Amino acid sequence: MSKNLVLQSDFGLGDGAVSAMYGVAISVDPSIRIFDLTHEIPQYNIWEASYRLYQTITYWPDETVFVSVVDPGVGTSRLSVVVKTIDNQYIITPDNGTLTHIKQDIGIVEARIIDEEVNRLPKSGESYTFHGRDVYTYTAGRLAANVISFEEVGPLIEVDDIVELLKPEASIDQGKINGNIDILDIRFGNLWTNINRELFIQAAFEYGDSLEVTIANNTHQVYKNIMTYGRSFADSHLGEPLLYVNSLDKLGVAINQGSFAKAYHIETGANWKIIIRKVPKFSSN
Incomplete structure (x- = not known):
């Protein structure tokens, strides 16, 4: 698998949040190549997160791993998922509508729920507010570095059950x-x-x-x-x-x-x- 890892969030670059995500991925494997899609998504704007993935993803090689964290429901019962696209790329994100454009306009062939018993940053189990670092980027690093396979992410979820936002058609x-x-x-x-x-x-x-x-x-x-x-x-x-x-x-x-x-x-x-x-x-x- 390629070791390209692309990060997107609404965190901005004014503090250490994005840097911490970089550190988690590099700690898994220092040879992972990390790129930023954007960290300037307006706060909590799931629609824009979905669109920016759609705008970008087709220009990256297959087996690239994407992390998208715009997560107003962090710490709630919303699922954390990894999906495999029709072009053999992976997206790790909360299942809150962020995958709307990918699901409808590109195609998802398989989806899995992240098993946090296995795929969670060690010693982070009492933290419920930074899944982007502790769950998503950690899982992404392990997937990009071949530490785990896609099948080892966690149990399958039906692609039809992936949450979608309202998306009008012209x-x-x-x-x-x-x-x-x-x-x-x-x-x-x-x-x-x-x-x-x-x-x-x-x-x-x-x-x-x-x-x-x-x-x-x-x-x-x-x-x-x-x-x-x-x-x-x-x-x-x-x-x-x-x-x-x-x-x-x-x-x-x-x-x-x-x-x-x-x-x-x-x-x-x-x-x-x-x-x-x-x-x-x-x-x-």
Whole structure:
């Protein structure tokens, strides 16, 4: 098995939590290669943890081991699991919805509950608030280093029983596309939707088209404007809005060299709707 270990959490880097996780893994096997996916997930935001795994995992080699710790239910009866994906990668996480995108969009072939009688950091049995260090990273290190096999993680759980969050699907109706704002491209403030490029093809939208974009939070309209569907940001002028295909082959909404999210106070999730339709062409005759 590869010794790549990738860590994700909502811990930030302001204290020693992430460093402690590194230490646990290296103590299992100093040759493990440890990488950070991100530790800047907003606190308790399970949806974003799920999306960032989906955004990243397919670009890593098979047998890479991922740890994702966004765990507002730490110390409760929620399960701790290791899943094997269809691409032969492993994810170790609380079973709280973090695996939603992996389960629905990539595929999980097998799942196991972590047996903490075996796979728990020695002398940590009285700690109930840092499973990321004591259970998840310890188990991940042992799995990555071949100290244990996947079968030795613990008992099987049905893949169908893995917890999922509500995940709306985009749709097309008479040439109008309805979707959601899934996530932000945080650094630049672009909106990433759940609308696949294939839906644009079905709707006969083409690069260069002018499209009407409406964004609403529940039933409250936040934004409505006409913008160009472009191949890149070069297809718009500085400060202009545009639609584009992002790195996950989904539709994004941006302002050329500006933050769309900040400009219009737009957030993400199932309540944030986006509707896109072609602007009717009127004859001058």
